[in-house]
Amino acid sequence: MRREKTLFSAKSIIPLVLVIVAGVFLFWNFYTPEVYRNDLVLSMTANISYSNTIPIIEAGDSPLPANMSVITYNIPSDFEAQVVLLSGISEPYSFHTDKFGNKYKKLIFQNPELGINYYELWAIVEVLPISFEIPPTSVGNVNEVLSEYKESSEMVQSDSSSIILLAEEITQEAETQFEEAVAINHWVYTNINYDSAYINVTNDALWTYENRVGVCTEYAHLTSALMRARGIPARIAYGAAPYDYPDGWLPHTWVEAYFNGTWYPFDPTWDLSGRLDATHIKIASLPDQSYVFINVTLSGKNIDLGSLSQSKLQVEIIDSKEESPKLDWEILRKLA
Template sequence: MQLNAGCELSFQAQTPTPLILMLRPRSGAGQWIIREEYQITPAVNVTEFTDMYGNLCQRVVAPEGPFSIHFSATVQTADLIDVAPGAPYTPVEDLPDDVLHYTLPSRYCQSDQLGNLASSITNGTESGYDQAEAIRKWIHENITYQYGTSNASTSAIDTANNRIGVCRDFTHLGISLCRALNIPARMVVGYLYQLDPMDLHAWFEAYIDGRWFTFDATQEKPRGNRITVAYGRDAADVAFTTQFGPMQLNDMKVWVDTAQNDAEESERKMEQTPTLSNSAGSMNQNSNQQ
């Protein structure tokens, strides 16, 4: 499915403030970026780099006063995500070098303290995919999803104890429980079609049988039509904005809609517009071609 997705962020900076932004998705497994638009007001110099996880990051300095960011994209997404019940566990000695660090504890994912819980959840389950799915299902059934119940300091240990949180907390707990079983797990942030309520979203991936699989503990069943923006060990690696100074977020809007209506409307307008067959560009013209 083709999706139109994006966000608008409005800030107020008290002084000139450096920012790192992580808002641009890139083409890869399960998604193809057809079109994207990036607007920053007021206009400032922007430099872009790729971080150690392969995420596209932008560096800017917001001037004092109001500062806004608009990003939108049209993305071809996969309608389904792969599932593989029974897929075997990948032994640590066989893990690729760049996957090994996803087995270790991190700031929000204290996997070294959750071994007993992970073992109790997966007791009697085959090692590998079935363990990760048992963890996802347990979180979905035992952790209450509720806004305003956690903050930027909430960790997987807090969520395991309090049994309440949002997608960020569900994801940290899922990652931690997988790592406690030596299953590499990483955080993914992006967009999910028909998420209710609509917001930027987080889920986790586990490395099983030589590849990454998607798990989303906020959803009852596997769902596709996702747009991945960034990967990391936990939320510390995948913040959409990281600011280095006094700056207040005043408003944030997020949307994900099907692009089918746009395509039908464009086709209707083309049918109603007379063209000259000999005019330049009248045939095979595509303004969105990259």
């Protein structure tokens, strides 16, 4: 009996299928638009905690700690696109509000001890992305904006001639003030080198301009200074974000710029302009990083405070929704 020849045999189809699958995998990974995985997060629920130790040391005979309090911003509050579902603090506490509208906490240690005193603050937060369909054009009326967000300061030297000239150069092709803010944000992202050696150091805007290096704090200070130099009110947002999502959580600082009654987010570390992904957990909005502090008050007999350390940040993602990266069909068409 004569057998008809077929175009594909069973033995040839399997390798062909494997080649096609491998090709799709490579295309998906190397020919999709460049995008941070954070940008694909549609919503996130996370448990964020800050903990620290306060050492009380002897400074004479018969030492006796009496009272101790700790004032800190380190716990999230409700903000736009962020809701606190549950929170807790290890010590008795009271809530207070600063002049910038941020809630801070005063922890009361009823029985402080010689040696190490430990405390922890935690919150479960749900975060959504922030985006706007139509960007604004101008800042509008800024009379109601606090002067700390408009004027030059020790950390944000917007009146420096170097900062003013640079801001003019960066924005010369912008047609609106919002486009100026976008251009400034992109310039800082492109021209300042990220160096993790500066994570526990806070440098001002002028230093950052002159040295062209830093981390999120330096990025935010320089961006704020350049924006203020162009008449755009700007402040920092302090919180936490992952540098290798879903891991790599660190304290993080970005910028908020004022346009027509609304504060728009700008993150020069990742070149996000007028939008924010759902992995930014916000703690407070402040004029600059120097306003982020932990204030400890101690009373008693023959005692002193030991050296305070950086608060330990921990974030556990409880739930998240992510979209898949989209194929770049224009590249696919050119390759075909």
